[in-house]
Amino acid sequence: MSHTKLFIPGPVEVSPKTTQALTRPMMGHRSKDFQALYGRIMPMLQQVFSTSQPVFLSTSSAWGVMEGSIRNLVTQKVLNCCCGAFSDKWYDVSLACGKQAEALKVEWGQPITAEMVDERLAAGGFDAVTLVHNETSTGVLNPLKEIAAVVKKHPGVSLIVDTVSSFSAVPTPFDELGVDVMLLGTQKALALPPGMALFAISDAALAKAATVKDRGYYFDFVEFRKNADNLMTPSTPVIPLIYALESKLEDILAEGLEPRYARHAALNDLVHGWVRRQGFEFLAPEGYRSKSLTCVKNNLGIDTAKLVSIMKKDHAMAIDGGYGKIKGTTFRLSNMGDETAETIGELIAALDDSIRKL
Amino acid sequence: MSHTKLFIPGPVEVSPKTTQALTRPMMGHRSKDFQALYGRIMPMLQQVFSTSQPVFLSTSSAWGVMEGSIRNLVTQKVLNCCCGAFSDKWYDVSLACGKQAEALKVEWGQPITAEMVDERLAAGGFDAVTLVHNETSTGVLNPLKEIAAVVKKHPGVSLIVDTVSSFSAVPTPFDELGVDVMLLGTQKALALPPGMALFAISDAALAKAATVKDRGYYFDFVEFRKNADNLMTPSTPVIPLIYALESKLEDILAEGLEPRYARHAALNDLVHGWVRRQGFEFLAPEGYRSKSLTCVKNNLGIDTAKLVSIMKKDHAMAIDGGYGKIKGTTFRLSNMGDETAETIGELIAALDDSIRKL
Numbered sequence: 001m002s003h004t005k006l007f008i009p010g011p012v013e014v015s016p017k018t019t020q021a022l023t024r025p026m027m028g029h030r031s032k033d034f035q036a037l038y039g040r041i042m043p044m045l046q047q048v049f050s051t052s053q054p055v056f057l058s059t060s061s062a063w064g065v066m067e068g069s070i071r072n073l074v075t076q077k078v079l080n081c082c083c084g085a086f087s088d089k090w091y092d093v094s095l096a097c098g099k100q101a102e103a104l105k106v107e108w109g110q111p112i113t114a115e116m117v118d119e120r121l122a123a124g125g126f127d128a129v130t131l132v133h134n135e136t137s138t139g140v141l142n143p144l145k146e147i148a149a150v151v152k153k154h155p156g157v158s159l160i161v162d163t164v165s166s167f168s169a170v171p172t173p174f175d176e177l178g179v180d181v182m183l184l185g186t187q188k189a190l191a192l193p194p195g196m197a198l199f200a201i202s203d204a205a206l207a208k209a210a211t212v213k214d215r216g217y218y219f220d221f222v223e224f225r226k227n228a229d230n231l232m233t234p235s236t237p238v239i240p241l242i243y244a245l246e247s248k249l250e251d252i253l254a255e256g257l258e259p260r261y262a263r264h265a266a267l268n269d270l271v272h273g274w275v276r277r278q279g280f281e282f283l284a285p286e287g288y289r290s291k292s293l294t295c296v297k298n299n300l301g302i303d304t305a306k307l308v309s310i311m312k313k314d315h316a317m318a319i320d321g322g323y324g325k326i327k328g329t330t331f332r333l334s335n336m337g338d339e340t341a342e343t344i345g346e347l348i349a350a351l352d353d354s355i356r357k358l
Numbered sequence: 359m360s361h362t363k364l365f366i367p368g369p370v371e372v373s374p375k376t377t378q379a380l381t382r383p384m385m386g387h388r389s390k391d392f393q394a395l396y397g398r399i400m401p402m403l404q405q406v407f408s409t410s411q412p413v414f415l416s417t418s419s420a421w422g423v424m425e426g427s428i429r430n431l432v433t434q435k436v437l438n439c440c441c442g443a444f445s446d447k448w449y450d451v452s453l454a455c456g457k458q459a460e461a462l463k464v465e466w467g468q469p470i471t472a473e474m475v476d477e478r479l480a481a482g483g484f485d486a487v488t489l490v491h492n493e494t495s496t497g498v499l500n501p502l503k504e505i506a507a508v509v510k511k512h513p514g515v516s517l518i519v520d521t522v523s524s525f526s527a528v529p530t531p532f533d534e535l536g537v538d539v540m541l542l543g544t545q546k547a548l549a550l551p552p553g554m555a556l557f558a559i560s561d562a563a564l565a566k567a568a569t570v571k572d573r574g575y576y577f578d579f580v581e582f583r584k585n586a587d588n589l590m591t592p593s594t595p596v597i598p599l600i601y602a603l604e605s606k607l608e609d610i611l612a613e614g615l616e617p618r619y620a621r622h623a624a625l626n627d628l629v630h631g632w633v634r635r636q637g638f639e640f641l642a643p644e645g646y647r648s649k650s651l652t653c654v655k656n657n658l659g660i661d662t663a664k665l666v667s668i669m670k671k672d673h674a675m676a677i678d679g680g681y682g683k684i685k686g687t688t689f690r691l692s693n694m695g696d697e698t699a700e701t702i703g704e705l706i707a708a709l710d711d712s713i714r715k716l
Contacts, residue, residue, distance in 0.1 A: 003383040004391075011384040011597065022380045022598055025361035026369040026551055028676060033362075059553055060576065061417050061594040067576045098572030185594060193384055195417055195553055195596025214456030218418065218425045218577075236419040236543060238553025239369065240380055240598060318386060 004312055007347055008320040009136050009165060009293040011187035011194050012337040014244075018192060021247035022240040029239065035231040037242060042231070044249035048257065049182065049200050050173035054228040057245075058197040058219065059238045062164045062185035065197045067093050068219025069130070069160040069181045072209040074099045076127040079120050081112040083142070084135035085324045086162070094130070102126075108326055109138050109295070111288040114146035121154045128158045134166035136188070137323040139295025139332065140284045141166065148177045158205055164188050167198075168252060169264040169292035169336060180205040186241060189264075189292050191337030192248055196241040201225075251338075264291050267335040267344045274348045278355065283330050292336045297329070298322075302358055304331045310357050315350035362670055365705055366678040367494050367523060367651040369545035369552050370695040372602075376550060379605035380598040387597065393589040395600060400589070402607035406615065407540065407558050408531035412586040415603075416555040416577070417596045420522045420543035423555045425451050426577025427488070427518040427539045430567040432457045434485040437478050439470040441500065442493035443682045444520070452488070460484075466684055467496050467653070469646040472504035479512045486516045492524035494546070495681040497653025497690065498642040499524065506535045516563055522546050525556075526610060527622040527650035527694060538563040544599060547622075547650050549695030550606055554599040559583075609696075622649050625693040625702045632706045636713065641688050651692045656680075660716055662689045668715050673708035 006013045027033045038057070045055035058065050070078060070093060077100035080091035085108075094101035104120050106112060117129060129151055133144050144161065151159040158180040163172045167182075169189040174182050180202045187194035201209075201221055209221040217223060223234040252260060268291045275282065281297040282289055298304055305328070308321040320332040333351075335344055364371045385391045396415070403413035416423050428436060428451060435458035438449035443466075452459035462478050464470060475487060487509055491502050502519065509517040516538040521530045525540075527547040532540050538560045545552035559567075559579055567579040575581060581592040610618060626649045633640065639655040640647055656662055662679040663686070669675045678690040691709075693702055 004385070006384060006386065008386050011386065011594070014384050019381045023377045026364060026372050026545070027362070028364065028366050028369065028678075029552070031676075059417070059419050060422065061596075063593040064418065064422070064576045067574055071574070093575040096573065096575045096578065187384070187594060193596070193598045194387070194594040195599065215454065216425055216429070217451040217454045218422045220454065235421040236369070236545060236552040238419075238551070238596060238599070240551045241553065241596070318389075320386075 004316050004318045006318050007334050008318050009188070009332050009334040009336065010185070012191050012334055014191055014193055015338050017251070018244050018247055021244040022193070024243045026239055029237050030232065037246065038231040041242065041246050041249060044253055045198065048168055048249065048252060051175045051200050053174065053200045053202070054225065055198055055200050056224040056228055057233055057237055057242060058199065059233070059235060060197050061194060062162060062183055062197045063093070064219055065183040065199050066090055066162060067097060068221070069183065070094050070097045070099055071215045071219060072212055072221045073158045073160065073180065073205060074128045075212055076100065077102060077125050078128040078130060079104055079117070079126050081117065081129065081131045082106070083110060083112050083138065083140055084108050084132070085137035087130070087132040087135055090130045090132070109140065109283040110285070111140050112142045112147065114143060114150040117147050118150045118153070121151070121157060126154070126157055128160060130160045130162070132162045133172065134163065134290050134292060136165045136293065138283055138326070139290045139293055140288050141170070141290045142288070144172065145177060148179050152178060158208065165290070165292050165336065168260060170261055174200050186245065189336045190248055192241060192244050196238050196245070264335065267339055267341065268292070268294065270341065270344045270348065271333050271335055274351060283326070293332055293334045295330050295332050298331060302355070304328050306358055307331065307354055310354040311350060314354065314357070317347060317350050362674050362676045364676050365692050366676050367546070367690050367692040367694065370549050370692055372549055372551055373696050375609070376602050376605055379602040380551070382601045384597055387595050388590065395604065396589040399600065399604050399607060402611055403556065406526055406607065406610060409533045409558050411532065411558045411560070412583065413556055413558050414582040414586055415591055415595055415600060416557065417591070417593060418555050419552060420520060420541055420555045421451070422577055423541040423557050424448055424520060425455060426579070427541065428452050428455045428457055429573045429577060430570055430579045431516045431518065431538065431563060432486045433570055434458065435460060435483050436486040436488060437462055437475070437484050439475065439487065439489045439500070440464070441468060441470050441496065441498055442466050442490065443495035445488070445490040445493055448488045448490070467498065467641040469498050469642070470500045470505065472501060472508040475505050476508045476511070479509065479515060484512070484515055486518060488518045488520070490520045491530065492521065492648050492650060494523045494651065496641055496684070497648045497651055498646050499528070499648045500646070502530065503535060506537050510536060516566065523648070523650050523694065526618060528619055532558050544603065547694045548606055550599060550602050554596050554603070622693060625697055625699065626650070626652065628699065628702045628706065629691050629693055632709060641684070650694045651690055653688050653690050656687050656689060660713070662686050664716055665689065665712055668712040669708060672712065672715070675705060675708050
């Protein structure tokens with residue numbers, strides 16, 4: 001118990017191998033060595049994104065690319081699908097960028113459906129939609145495939161998807177889905193430290209961005225593409241995290257994508273089993289529940305702050321006592337990253353013990 | 359010779375102690391543990407910045423905050439002082455943000471003087487000035503104190519200063535200078551890996567930013583201040599680099615700021631001595647030469663690409679063969695970070711050997 005093990009929904013626990021990769025010596029980022037590094041990573045990233053597009057490395061958290069997508073792709077009005085803390089905030093960020101924005105709001109815990117999106121888009125005037133695939137605050141997994149299909153019916157509308165806590169835990173095939181931007185941060189399902197975002201964009205998004213004024217430089221899609229074509233990044237990259245990413249991509253491909261998705265589903269089932277056994281409910285309805293984290297509805301009225309505290313003190317495990325306005329009425333357990341049946345078993349045993357002590 | 363030691367002007371060599379600090383276990387960034395970490399770092403940062411203002415941690419390279427400063431502080435027109443690759447680009451970035459901008463251009467290798475800035479500002483219509491203190495591409499150290507004094511004569515004009523490659527190598531006392539933004543990236547004189555920017559802002563800059571529209575979220579000064587007051591960051595921070603920063607700030611304060619400035623000056627003198635002995639000249643004029651790196655004018659017409667190559671192959675040292683349009687007609691040597699008389703002596707011996715082999 002040298003440290004508190006993270007079962008919060010990001011940052012999650014980082015493996016010793018990944019941690020060790022952070023320590024490789026620095027290199028110049030305009031060097032052939034850097035191009036070789038990015039060149040090794042690129043095809044692995046394309047495999048996990050399931051795309052033939054280049055995948056970009058942004059030295060920022062996911063919010064940087066979330067804001068960048070708004071600046072690059074919204075010229076008329078953006079429809080922000082709001083179903084929790086992070087998706088709600090994307091609407092505020094759109095406004096903070098000076099864009100016309102409309103919120104499609106559902107109650108926290110409820111999903112966004114394709115019908116809702118279709119209905120709003122049918123009113124016209126939109127040229128972009130934002131969707132958080134797996135809303136980390138509520139544990140809702142939105143029906144991305146159905147929503148992507150519906151957005152396609154509306155020509156000229158870009159679909160911007162945050163897969164921060166779903167990427168590599170459930171399938172998100174970029175090309176097949178036909179979305180315009182898919183982005184994520186490194187500290188969730190990839191189990192890297194925080195500090196970098198990864199994203200891919202469609203040809204249509206690139207062509208559109210090139211025509212959009214005032215999109216700036218730091219998150220300019222055109223700059224990312226121009227540099228990636230030369231296996232570089234527009235600005236100085238966060239080299240230690242890129243080393244760690246290389247290491248992690250090797251692990252992911254060694255495990256295999258399908259087995260990885262299956263592992264996440266199985267571990268999530270274990271957590272769900274515990275929730276039911278204890279008599280708790282889920283915030284999200286059946287069929288829309290995240291596979292990488294569980295947002296437990298505190299229908300039993302336990303003291304969640306005390307639960308979090310006992311878990312930390314007695315078991316050196318960090319769980320989350322609920323985010324924002326659902327703090328206390330929910331709590332969250334992550335099964336992202338490198339967890340196994342054994343480690344999730346340890347989590348469950350610790351939870352049982354801590355619940356007894358409440 | 360397990361790796362190529364970096365004498366390029368950033369990223370520079372990272373010490374084993376700093377590297378080891380990257381490997382500390384992750385933590386939640388909305389936790390008391392994170393607040394405690396930032397709480398330990400804040401007073402050390404304030405000491406090195408020489409300010410009573412909070413110092414902010416941005417998960418980005420310096421360009422993020424350079425762009426952010428434009429978005430937060432330019433409502434009328436910005437004067438971009440252009441004297442090399444990075445300062446020139448700041449003008450382009452201002453335009454890419456949709457701002458009115460004017461370039462004060464001098465030839466690469468020449469400094470910006472206070473008189474030049476005064477004359478432009480006297481024409482009126484400006485509400486911001488950007489200055490790269492130490493232009494890394496040309497090795498020019500601009501007269502920051504004099505320029506800051508002149509900008510003060512023009513009320514309502516914000517002075518935004520990039521100290522990327524001068525911070526902690528020469529004094530840049532934030533409060534005393536009275537500048538509005540001072541920013542830097544971690545991979546230069548601080549000798550951390552790249553991936554984070556640090557910055558402080560004046561009360562005037564904060565008050566102005568609060569009135570500026572469309573400044574966005576990711577680099578919003580108001581968000582940074584609101585979060586820092588609670589020892590947090592607006593977005594998920596790059597935790598490994600914050601650990602490394604804590605370790606490095608301890609080193610810097612143990613060395614002492616004045617001894618650190620003196621060390622950089624002495625090491626820079628050693629490099630300058632080598633330049634003169636070899637019969638080379640400096641790109642920057644006397645009195646305006648960087649103390650953290652040397653931009654050597656290739657008046658002898660050597661094959662700089664070959665020099666770089668021999669230095670790497672025979673001595674496992676990386677030096678820079680010139681940036682952008684002065685590639686080949688200049689080359690650059692860094693004495694930033696943790697270098698000592700001994701290691702700079704090794705650099706010089708390796709340079710002598712490599713020059714002989716040309």
